[in-house]
Amino acid sequence: MKEIDYSHGEKITIVCIFGNILLSFLKLMAGIYGGSKAMIADALHSASDIVATTVVLIGIKIAGKPVDRQHPYGHGKVEPIAASFVGITLVAAAIMIVKGIVDSIITHSFATPTFLALAAAVLSIAVKEAMYRITYAAGKRINSQSIMADSLHHRSDAFSSIGTFFGILGSIIGKWLNIHFLEYLDPIAGAVVACLIFKVAYDILKNSIRSLMDASPDDEKIMHIREAASSINGVISILRIKGRYVGQHLFVDMEIEVNPYISVEAGHSIAVQAKEKVMEAVGDVYEVLVHVEPEQTAG
DSSP: OOOOOOHHHHHHHHHHHHHHHHHHHHHHHHHHHTTOHHHHHHHHHHHHHHHHHHHHHHHHHHHTSOOOSSOTTOSTTHHHHHHHHHHHHHHHHHHHHHHHHHHHHHHTOOOOOOHHHHHHHHHHHHHHHHHHHHHHHHHHHHTOHHHHHHHHHHHHHHHHHHHHHHHHHHHHHHHHHTOGGGGGHHHHHHHHHHHHHHHHHHHHHHHHHHHHTTOOOOHHHHHHHHHHHHTSTTOOEEEEEEEEEETTEEEEEEEEEEOTTSOHHHHHHHHHHHHHHHHHHSTTEEEEEEEEEEOOOOO
8 A cells, every 4th residue: 555644744734823923913903994894894805724734733633643443444535524624614604704794785884995905915815825836736645625616716715805905995096085985895706606606615615525425436547447447468358447436545446357277376466466457547546446357268
């Protein structure tokens, strides 16, 4: 089995937690003192990142544990569970944002934002995009579903800050030019942010639920596995290939046909070579179980 080094992902995740704590505080203060409903909503979104990223950190620590008697397939299932929590947290954050915005529009209880809120939006865009790029690279490196889901959380926060920026800017311009409908752009931007958050949450939950249901790899990956095993001298044909994901790990079960007149030792050698070739050729394959069958000849 391939062993995955989670230490790099853990370090990146810890840095992001502290970064989100600081950023959430700065955005909340800028939203309150800068008079921006959209920025306060954005701060709540960043605060949800703290909870979600903490869960991801716990998840990858558990996923990094070696196999044991109670968990012969490892602890990889915790990855999609952690990713699901990230998605649920995003949904909760979006609902809170929408509720606050609807209330403020109905009661007209919002003021024109200041440049303090605008500056906070620019800072948030830069920081969250950097977090997205660093976290996604770390998740891709170790093929961690929860870390990559968390990176999308950062990207959604960057997008929300872009919407916040234009909403705040539009409200300021509306106040300057005495165009009243533009003053609504700040709370409307918050509503757009919520829609983006819902979309990201949907994508995360869809992928994590798929993993929890032991979904099979796609046809292209099955084809690559078949091609890799078929390239081994002595493999006459591939009778069956099945695969399932346990977290980010792909377990493959395969039946190959060999010459019925070779020795058991020779058949075992072919199976070992087929396994090694598949694990070498397909990056996320964690284990391969090869069943050797004698070729069925006519008559």
